[in-house]
Amino acid sequence: xxxxxxxxxxxxxxxxxxxxxxMKGMHYVLHAPQGDTYADLLFTMIxxxxxxxxxxxxxxxxxxxxxxTAELFQSAVRDAYERFRPQAMIVGASCTAELIQDDPGGxxxxxxxxxxxxxxxxPSYQKKExxxxxxxxxxxxxxxxxxxxxxxxxSRPERxxxxxxxxxxxxxxxxxxxxxDDVTEITRLLDRLGVTVNVVAPxxxxxxxxxxxxxxxxxxxxxxxxxxxxxxxxxxxFGQPLVKTTPIGVGATRAFVTEVARIAGIDAAPFLAEExxxxxxxxxxxxSTYLTNKRVFVFGDATHAIAIADLAANELGLKVVGxxxxxxxxxxxxxEAAARHGVEALISDDYLEVEAKIAEQHPELVLGTxxxxxxxKRLGVPCAVISAPVHVQDFxxxxxxxxxxxxxxxxxDTLVHPLMMGLEEHLLHMFKGDxxxxxxxxxxxxxGEGSRQPEPQAETxxxxxxxxxxxxxVVANDHPAKLSAATVATWTQDAEKELRKIPFFVRxxxxxxxxxxxxxxxxxxxxxxxxxxxxxHFGR
Amino acid sequence: MNAVPPPATLKSAMPADSQLDxxxxxxxxxxxxxxxxxxxxxxxxVFCGLTGIVWLHRKIQDAFFLVVGSRxxxxxxxxxxxxxxxxxxxFATAIIDERDLAGIADINDELDRVVxxxxxxxxxxxxxxxxxxxxxxxxxxxxxxxxxxxxRDLMPNVxxxxxxxxxxxxxxxxxxxxxxxxxxxxxxxxxxxxxxxxMVVGALADAVEDQFRRLFADMGIAHVSFLPARxxxxxxxxxxxxxxxxxxxxxxxxxxxLEERGAVRLCAPFPLGAEGTTEWLAAAAAEFGVAPDRFExxxxxxxxxxxxxxxxxxERLSTKRIFFFPDSQxxxxxxxxxxxxxxxxxxEVGTPYLHRQHLAGELxxxxxxxxxxxxxxxxxxLDRCRAAKPDLVVCGLGLANPLEAEGIATKWSIELVFxxxxxxxxxxxxxxxxxxxxxxxxxxxxxxxxxxxx
Ligand code: SF4
Ligand code: SF4
Numbered sequence: 001x002x003x004x005x006x007x008x009x010x011x012x013x014x015x016x017x018x019x020x021x022x023m024k025g026m027h028y029v030l031h032a033p034q035g036d037t038y039a040d041l042l043f044t045m046i047x048x049x050x051x052x053x054x055x056x057x058x059x060x061x062x063x064x065x066x067x068x069t070a071e072l073f074q075s076a077v078r079d080a081y082e083r084f085r086p087q088a089m090i091v092g093a094s095c096t097a098e099l100i101q102d103d104p105g106g107x108x109x110x111x112x113x114x115x116x117x118x119x120x121x122x123p124s125y126q127k128k129e130x131x132x133x134x135x136x137x138x139x140x141x142x143x144x145x146x147x148x149x150x151x152x153x154x155s156r157p158e159r160x161x162x163x164x165x166x167x168x169x170x171x172x173x174x175x176x177x178x179x180x181d182d183v184t185e186i187t188r189l190l191d192r193l194g195v196t197v198n199v200v201a202p203x204x205x206x207x208x209x210x211x212x213x214x215x216x217x218x219x220x221x222x223x224x225x226x227x228x229x230x231x232x233x234x235x236x237x238f239g240q241p242l243v244k245t246t247p248i249g250v251g252a253t254r255a256f257v258t259e260v261a262r263i264a265g266i267d268a269a270p271f272l273a274e275e276x277x278x279x280x281x282x283x284x285x286x287x288s289t290y291l292t293n294k295r296v297f298v299f300g301d302a303t304h305a306i307a308i309a310d311l312a313a314n315e316l317g318l319k320v321v322g323x324x325x326x327x328x329x330x331x332x333x334x335x336e337a338a339a340r341h342g343v344e345a346l347i348s349d350d351y352l353e354v355e356a357k358i359a360e361q362h363p364e365l366v367l368g369t370x371x372x373x374x375x376x377k378r379l380g381v382p383c384a385v386i387s388a389p390v391h392v393q394d395f396x397x398x399x400x401x402x403x404x405x406x407x408x409x410x411x412x413d414t415l416v417h418p419l420m421m422g423l424e425e426h427l428l429h430m431f432k433g434d435x436x437x438x439x440x441x442x443x444x445x446x447x448g449e450g451s452r453q454p455e456p457q458a459e460t461x462x463x464x465x466x467x468x469x470x471x472x473x474v475v476a477n478d479h480p481a482k483l484s485a486a487t488v489a490t491w492t493q494d495a496e497k498e499l500r501k502i503p504f505f506v507r508x509x510x511x512x513x514x515x516x517x518x519x520x521x522x523x524x525x526x527x528x529x530x531x532x533x534x535x536x537h538f539g540r
Numbered sequence: 541m542n543a544v545p546p547p548a549t550l551k552s553a554m555p556a557d558s559q560l561d562x563x564x565x566x567x568x569x570x571x572x573x574x575x576x577x578x579x580x581x582x583x584x585x586v587f588c589g590l591t592g593i594v595w596l597h598r599k600i601q602d603a604f605f606l607v608v609g610s611r612x613x614x615x616x617x618x619x620x621x622x623x624x625x626x627x628x629x630x631f632a633t634a635i636i637d638e639r640d641l642a643g644i645a646d647i648n649d650e651l652d653r654v655v656x657x658x659x660x661x662x663x664x665x666x667x668x669x670x671x672x673x674x675x676x677x678x679x680x681x682x683x684x685x686x687x688x689x690x691x692r693d694l695m696p697n698v699x700x701x702x703x704x705x706x707x708x709x710x711x712x713x714x715x716x717x718x719x720x721x722x723x724x725x726x727x728x729x730x731x732x733x734x735x736x737x738x739m740v741v742g743a744l745a746d747a748v749e750d751q752f753r754r755l756f757a758d759m760g761i762a763h764v765s766f767l768p769a770r771x772x773x774x775x776x777x778x779x780x781x782x783x784x785x786x787x788x789x790x791x792x793x794x795x796x797x798l799e800e801r802g803a804v805r806l807c808a809p810f811p812l813g814a815e816g817t818t819e820w821l822a823a824a825a826a827e828f829g830v831a832p833d834r835f836e837x838x839x840x841x842x843x844x845x846x847x848x849x850x851x852x853x854x855e856r857l858s859t860k861r862i863f864f865f866p867d868s869q870x871x872x873x874x875x876x877x878x879x880x881x882x883x884x885x886x887x888e889v890g891t892p893y894l895h896r897q898h899l900a901g902e903l904x905x906x907x908x909x910x911x912x913x914x915x916x917x918x919x920x921x922l923d924r925c926r927a928a929k930p931d932l933v934v935c936g937l938g939l940a941n942p943l944e945a946e947g948i949a950t951k952w953s954i955e956l957v958f959x960x961x962x963x964x965x966x967x968x969x970x971x972x973x974x975x976x977x978x979x980x981x982x983x984x985x986x987x988x989x990x991x992x993x994x
Contacts, residue, residue, distance in 0.1 A: 001608075001634045001635065001636060001637065001640055001645070001647070001650035001651065001653070001654050002634070002635045002637060003632055003633075003634055003635075003654045003657060003658065004611075004614050004632060004633045004634075004635050005629065005632045006614075006618055007611060007614045007615055007618060009611075010611065010612070010615040011610065011611040011612040011615060013612075014612075014615065033588065033674045033706070033707035033708045034584040034585075034586055034587075034588060034707045034711060035586075035587055035588025035589075035590060035591075035612075035613075035616055035674070035706075035707030036588075036612055036616070036707065037584065037585050037586070037587075037938060038587055038588075038591075038615075038616045038619055038620060038938075039615075039619075040585070040937075040938030040939075041619060041936070041937035041938045042619060044937065044938050044939070044940065044941040044942060045937050045938075045940075045941065048941060049941065049942070050941060050942060050944075050945030051942050051945070052938065052939065052942045056583060057583055057584075058583070059583050059584045059707075060708065061708050061709070062677070062706075062708040062709045064708075065678070065708065076583070079919075083919060094612060095610035095611070095612050095674070095675055096610070096612075096674035096675055096678055096707075096708070099641075099675060099678045099679060100678060123638075124610055124611065124612065125610065125636060125637050125638045125640075125641055126637070126638050128611065
């Protein structure tokens with residue numbers, strides 16, 4: 001039994017829904033009680049879909065349990081087939097139905113429907129949403145593409161002379177973080193490079209499209225969390241090589257292009273000479289110097305967390321002080337990435353643990369999911385969302401991919417805009433005493449967020465939040481986060497006064513550093529002297 | 541000025557001669573009146589009772605709701621709460637895992653461990669609800685026993701109660717019913733010597749509760765309490781002299797539990813709209829012997845205010861055709877309000893469950909041959925809805941955008957549950973909620989309708 005306040009991932013059948021809802025001509029019959037229909041709103045509200053997800057729930061009730069829930073399931077499958085006439089179906093159980101063991105696969109195959117019916121076994125008490133999506137996609141691909149597999153050992157036929165190389169884009173789903181725009185961006189990029197996209201799957205693909213996955217020369221795994229098992233199977237069965245580089249950031253996009261070109265047997269040089277992003281120049285331009293070594297904490301699914309951390313460090317000059325993921329399946333990759341940045345990876349799906357770790361690191365910017373957005377809001381730290389779990393705002397009206405060169409432009413803005421502008425920050429430093437620069441008034445980019453909090457005990461004064469991140473957590477939460485300093489030195493009045501001359505948004509850091517310095521040097525009383533000694537010691 | 545026709549039943553509900561009505565509807569469910577009631581079975585598109593936690597944990601300020609369930613349950617509450625993380629919420633899920641199912645871990649030990657960790661983290665808690673789910677029920681975890689055991693260990697600091705919010709037993713608002721019912725056996729007992737008191741039952745917004753408190757005080761009803769109270773220690777006491785008024789139409793089990801403790805229900809429509817609120821207050825006034833002129837004096841001004849603010853929307857809403865998908869069980873009182881005070885036409889009133897006795901007053905006030913559909917088969921209902929082409933559809937979040945995309949205006953029913961709508965001062969707000977889709981449609985350029993979505 002695990003105590004869970006907020007979850008990063010839904011149950012595995014929600015992953016299956018993301019596959020079915022992304023596809024065309026596919027229907028999902030889910031043996032589940034009525035409450036599980038809540039999952040529809042993820043798609044219709046958060047993603048603003050204009051159609052109901054193609055899911056039929058049996059919505060069995062307690063009174064059905066003694067009777068025949070199996071018959072209920074069969075009639076749901078039959079009715080769904082009659083009503084929706086899909087090209088293929090997936091069938092399975094949610095957590096409750098798993099316990100009553102009705103065998104959706106066997107029951108539906110007994111109906112002899114004239115379409116492929118693909119049974120799913122998604123162990124709800126072990127696995128989660130992304131795993132469920134990956135497993136579902138893999139099962140669908142096996143069943144639908146399997147019949148056109150070449151004989152084992154047969155080599156792939158050579159591409160006809162003059163034909164453009166082709167690939168499949170694997171992994172985008174419904175409710176995916178920026179999947180819609182990433183697919184557009186990467187399709188355009190490949191087209192300019194001279195590569196044709198055969199099928200995008202699961203998003204937008206019909207069962208008939210899945211059946212022709214084997215026709216492409218190679219596969220591009222856009223989102224390994226979802227596409228890797230299917231792509232591995234396609235590699236084994238059809239001999240299609242995989243491109244696994246995630247094209248997020250300028251460097252990674254260039255590496256991606258190089259890898260694609262190598263596998264496709266084309267020359268990337270002309271393309272790379274021509275295509276670019278504004279990010280490199282924006283990052284080199286003097287205004288960006290204020291970004292130097294700003295402390296950033298990155299958390300998300302493995303793909304995005306790793307890619308964004310690299311981008312933050314190598315392309316923006318930020319300092320990664322924390323890197324983590326809730327995707328345990330990719331713990332190894334995240335640990336390797338964390339090692340590159342000299343930090344220890346945080347592998348956890350415990351929201352409270354993530355919150356405590358972020359507070360501990362005192363980042364100046366948090367790049368995370370909707371969950372971290374809330375944590376950051378509470379700590380008074382700027383934040384941008386870079387990964388699922390998603391909310392309405394993660395489906396912006398404008399075109400905003402994360403991938404490719406345009407994605408790099410978008411990410412520059414996304415990561416930099418939550419921060420104060422360079423000169424704004426300098427002015428606040430210099431004219432701290434200006435009567436209009438009031439403590440406790442959030443800078444414009446943070447305003448609004450905090451003022452909406454209806455929770456009475458939630459600390460809304462930005463000053464306090466910024467002044468002591470740990471204390472803010474304790475106040476907001478009654479959260480026994482351990483204060484890092486074991487013994488805290490006392491401040492003289494003069495030192496306190498001097499401290500208050502430091503702008504509120506860095507004051508917390510100054511206080512912490514000074515106390516840390518005092519502690520390490522066994523100084524019991526902090527004077528103005530100590531304050532400046534500490535400043536010299538930590539100076540950046 | 542007053543566009544609302546004087547409600548016909550208002551007179552009969554006035555204190556002077558309403559005693560008979562009150563009696564008749566407490567003794568037996570009257571024939572359902574002129575409405576046509578059909579029931580339907582099939583796929584439902586309604587939340588389960590766990591959803592109630594989203595508002596109940598705000599209402600009872602020192603209570604914590606611990607769902608014993610699966611990742612699905614945790615995800616449901618989180619999605620229904622809209623990932624709107626205020627502070628650390630006072631609800632959580634103890635997610636059952638493989639080890640629990642395989643019997644490797646003893647479920648009761650596990651539960652004790654989780655609860656103790658929780659209490660350590662939140663020493664401010666006074667009341668802990670163990671909330672059952674489909675999985676906990678199917679594998680037969682006895683949460684009532686667990687609650688007794690934990691209560692014994694944790695009292696007097698924390699009382700532990702159990703109820704089920706499972707989707708196999710409860711829909712949406714029935715979770716609140718189950719929660720409140722679990723509170724009733726623990727209410728302090730009053731003797732037959734206690735003065736007659738009034739208990740208002742059903743979670744209301746604090747502001748609404750305060751308004752009602754003032755109205756009852758002005759009428760001279762001295763002993764008034766609310767269930768649930770805002771704090772665990774303030775839960776009302778109960779006895780044979782307790783008279784209770786339901787503020788919500790979905791409190792079947794709570795009502796039964798209250799009656800087992802000797803309380804007597806006052807029959808009334810629900811306090812939605814000017815008319816509903818007046819009748820609801822009148823039922824209490826009659827029972828507590830409030831003189832008619834005193835009742836008039838107290839309710840006259842706010843009632844007129846309510847009528848005026850509702851009338852503002854009459855022109856926009858009257859003759860508009862409305863179709864309800866089943867959701868909160870508030871559908872029947874809403875339909876009554878919309879048809880009588882705003883002149884809307886009821887195409888179909890779907891409701892997940894119809895308590896004929898509690899809704900007797902409401903049913904009698906509906907226009908004749910109103911179609912009420914109890915239960916749901918969502919695909920069939922969508923077919924009927926499309927064929928009927930109503931002007932407005934009240935439905936759950938899963939259906940709203942798809943219907944809008946088909947050109948059918950909607951109002952999400954969950955908003956009706958999360959917004960303070962009861963009482964005189966909120967009657968106008970309630971009308972406005974239904975008018976807003978029309979206002980919006982008028983504001984938006986017609987060009988937007990031709991442009992296809994996503
Ligand atoms: S319907 Fe059952 S399993 Fe689903 S969320 Fe509700 S209680 Fe949990
Ligand atoms: S913001 Fe989120 S939770 Fe709030 S109404 Fe929109 S979708 Fe629902």
